[in-house]
Structure formats: C-alpha cells, structure tokens
Amino acid sequence: MTNGNGNGVLNGAVIAVAGAAGPAGRATLLRLAEAGATVVASDADATRLAEAVDAARYAHGGATVTGDTVDLLDLDATREWAARTEKEFGRIDGLVHLVGGWRGSATFAETDLADWDVLQNLLIRTVQHTSLAFEDGLRRSDRGRYLLVSAAGASKPTAGNAAYAASKAAAEAWTLALGDAFRKTAKADGAALSSAAVILVVKALVHEAMRAERPNAKFAGFTDVTELAEAIAGMWERPAEEVNGTRQWLTEKP
Numbered sequence: 574m575t576n577g578n579g580n581g582v583l584n585g586a587v588i589a590v591a592g593a594a595g596p597a598g599r600a601t602l603l604r605l606a607e608a609g610a611t612v613v614a615s616d617a618d619a620t621r622l623a624e625a626v627d628a629a630r631y632a633h634g635g636a637t638v639t640g641d642t643v644d645l646l647d648l649d650a651t652r653e654w655a656a657r658t659e660k661e662f663g664r665i666d667g668l669v670h671l672v673g674g675w676r677g678s679a680t681f682a683e684t685d686l687a688d689w690d691v692l693q694n695l696l697i698r699t700v701q702h703t704s705l706a707f708e709d710g711l712r713r714s715d716r717g718r719y720l721l722v723s724a725a726g727a728s729k730p731t732a733g734n735a736a737y738a739a740s741k742a743a744a745e746a747w748t749l750a751l752g753d754a755f756r757k758t759a760k761a762d763g764a765a766l767s768s769a770a771v772i773l774v775v776k777a778l779v780h781e782a783m784r785a786e787r788p789n790a791k792f793a794g795f796t797d798v799t800e801l802a803e804a805i806a807g808m809w810e811r812p813a814e815e816v817n818g819t820r821q822w823l824t825e826k827p
Contacts, residue, residue: 582809584609586716587662589655591645591703592672594621596780597722597798601669602629604802606636610666613658615643645672645699648706655706665710667718669805672699681732689736696740697747704751704770712758717768718808721748722801723820725776729827745772745820752818769817771808775801776824796823 588605592598593614605612606629614629616622619642626640643654659665674695676688704719711717723741730738752770759766779795804823808816 581608582716583806586610586666586809587613587658587664588667588669588718589613589615589658589665589703589707590669590671591615591643591699592670593640594618594625595671595673596782597673597778597801598671599625599628600780600798600802601671601805602626602638603632604799604806605669606630606633606638608806609636611637611662612639613662614638614640615645615654616640617642617644645702646694648702651702651706655703655710659710664714665707666714666716667720667809668703668707668711669720669722670700670703671722672696673722675737677737678733681735683733684735686736689740692736692740696737697743700744700747704747708751708754711768712755715767716809716813717755718813719748719751719768719770720805720808721745721770721772722805723772723774725774725822725824725827728774748772749818755813755817766813766817769808769813771816771818772820773801773804773808774820774822774824794824 588610590598590601590612593602594616602612602614602625614622614626622640626638629638630636644650672695674692676692678684700721711719721744723745726734726738727741727745748770755768755770756766775796776794778798779792780798
C-alpha cells in the first residue's frame with residue numbers, strides 16, 4: 574500500500590469515515606492517515622471522536638485528520654457533511670461505513686421488535702443517507718469507493734439474530750444497488766468504471782482490549798480491527814471493475 578510515508582495509491586485521496594470513534598474506526602483512521610489520505614471522520618460521540626482523531630494525527634505527524642459530529646439519521650445533515658467535505662478538500666474519494674450496533678435474543682420467539690427499530694436506524698438508515706449523500710462525489714472521483722462493513726450472519730441468519738441479520742442483509746442490498754448505479758452511469762457516459770461499492774464481510778471484530786479482557790478466548794474466525802483497516806485501504810489498490818458490487822470475505826463463508 575505504502576512505505577509509510579504516504580507515497581502510495583491513497584496519497585492525496587480524501588476519505589470520509591462514518592462511525593469513526595470505535596476500535597475499528599480508530600484502526601481505520603490510523604491506516605488511512607499512514608497511507609497519505611486526508612481523513613474526514615464522523616461519529617455521534619464527540620468525545621470519543623476527538624480522541625480517535627487526535628490519536629491518528631499524533632501517530633502520523635503531518636497527516637490531515639479532521640472530526641465532525643454528524644447526525645447520520647438526518648439526510649440533510651449528511652448531505653451537508655458530504656458537500657462541506659468536497660468543498661473544503663476539492664474532492665471525495667471514499668466513504669467507509671463503520672456505524673454498527675447489535676441487538677439479539679435467546680430464541681426467535683423472544684425477538685423484540687424494538688430491536689429492529691434500533692437496528693434499522695443504525696445499520697440501514699445510515700447506509701441509505703451516506704450513500705445518497707456521497708454518490709455524486711464518489712462518482713466524480715477517479716478512485717471513488719463506498720465501503721460497507723457487514724457480517725457473515727447476513728448470509729446465514731440464526732434464530733436469535735433475526736433483526737440484526739435482516740438489517741445487515743438490507744444494508745448489503747442497498748450497497749449493491751449503489752454499485753449497480755456506478756456501473757450504469759459509467760456505461761451511459763462511455764467511460765471506464767472508476768468508482769465502486771464494496772461489502773467487506775466479517776464474522777465479528779476483535780481488538781486488543783477484548784483480548785486483554787479474555788486472554789484465554791480463541792476468537793475463532795474473528796477479524797482483528799487492524800486487519801480490517803488493512804483490507805479497507807486495500808480496496809483502493811484493486812480496479813473498480815474487479816471489486817464493484819462484490820462481497821469481500823474476511824472470514825470463511827457460512
């Protein structure tokens with residue numbers, strides 16, 4: 574990807590990261606900043622977001638990493654974030670969707686439909702709003718990427734995870750539709766495909782704090798957040814035609 578000084582394919586790219594304050598977001602900010610990208614981070618938690626942005630800046634002196642609290646459940650606010658980002662930096666080359674959440678139950682019969690209401694907002698509505706807000710900018714980029722992190726459970730739902738799996742499956746379908754839009758627009762323009770919508774699939778994520786809390790746990794099939802960040806950065810190394818509208822499995826297929 575890069576030799577660590579930003580001389581790589583992401584050098585000069587402008588990438589927005591939604592849901593940037595969690596462990597996966599922190600790892601992604603670090604990796605993208607290391608690769609030479611300008612990183613525009615957002616999260617609902619202003620304090621944790623500021624800590625994540627500061628950590629990325631400190632780790633990679635000279636990197637441009639900014640943070641903004643954006644209500645991704647507000648389409649107008651999300652559109653304003655996209656427009657502001659492109660106006661300030663002159664381009665937009667990526668949106669990494671890391672907004673997450675989980676609700677589940679012991680059995681299918683015990684499913685609480687209130688969980689669906691929560692997950693619909695967290696896992697679907699934020700995808701809808703970010704994709705609609707950033708589509709134009711990503712389409713204009715010579716290396717646009719919309720990256721959704723999803724879960725293997727979307728392809729093989731379990732009884733107690735109906736709401737979660739259905740939400741993830743809906744988010745995947747929406748992202749694939751965006752990929753089809755990129756493809757059709759490029760074809761209509763008679764241009765080579767330069768933008769891609771991609772789904773990165775994990776079983777679950779693990780990070781250092783989790784390992785410290787459970788030193789004897791195997792976390793079999795889990796993806797470390799640093800591995801996820803590496804895979805995210807790698808999506809700019811591969812041609813749009815190769816990755817657009819695909820699921821990239823970071824764990825075994827169910």
